[in-house]
Amino acid sequence: MSTFKLALVQLAVGAQKAANLANARRKVLEASEAGANMVVLPECFNSPYGTKYFGQYAEDLQDTQTSESMHALSQMAKDGSVYLVGGTVPERTSDNKLYNTCTVWGPQGELLARHRKVHLFDINFPGCMVFQESEVLSSGREMTQFSTPWGSVGLGICYDVRFPEMAMVAARRGCMMMVYPGAFNTTTGPLHWELLVRARAMDNQIFVAACSPARDLAAEYQAWGHSIVADPYARVVATTDEKEGVVYADVDLGLVDEVRRAIPVYSQRRFDVYPDVAQKK
């Protein structure tokens, strides 16, 4: 069994956490009703995106019962009977560090994986886009993948997509797809969002999915939207504009083998000429 229906929920996110969680639940259940087996939420799906919000909305994610967002995600996955890549939420740890963290849930509501954003979004386009996640966030130190009945899936968060090594190592550890909850902006989105998703798909001959929040014209940070799925040929198989909605794609992970047979770069690597970065732990 290699085929499943993927849904990317391009969520309209506002300032009220409870309203964001309720909206996410509605959309996850809508996707489940439409036949989705795996559903993805965007980066910062329960809060506005911005350094001043991370501390304000942060939760201790160690306990599913006491964390409002973890509890809600577990219930959505269970009630929809889907694999749920639960976007990201700001996490506060017992040593008072903040992380931008994605949790993944199985169809019985069980926690499958937790990924802390590894590469922090610090950019400087004077006059257009200046953002310093590292002012308040700590960076994750681990690669993350999880198993599904269809194959292994690797996780990254937004800016992580800019680092080819991460997707390459995940692919070489057996991941057939990378999923990135993200929130690019209206400066870098048109430049690089689709290009990066297709590049990671092409480099590694895997599926790549990136899920954004919808654009909120009243927000300080304007998300690019355009949630997208690329296949192992690097073709865009599903995408949208900037508005709220659900993007569906029928994913056949069998295509990974087909592409690797057609264009056999996997067996043509020259580790006698350059080192195999995937061997580094």
Ligand SMILES: NC(=O)CCC(=O)C(=O)O
């Ligand atoms: N939330 C993010 O990591 C944004 C990344 C981004 O916009 C980029 O250009 O990279």
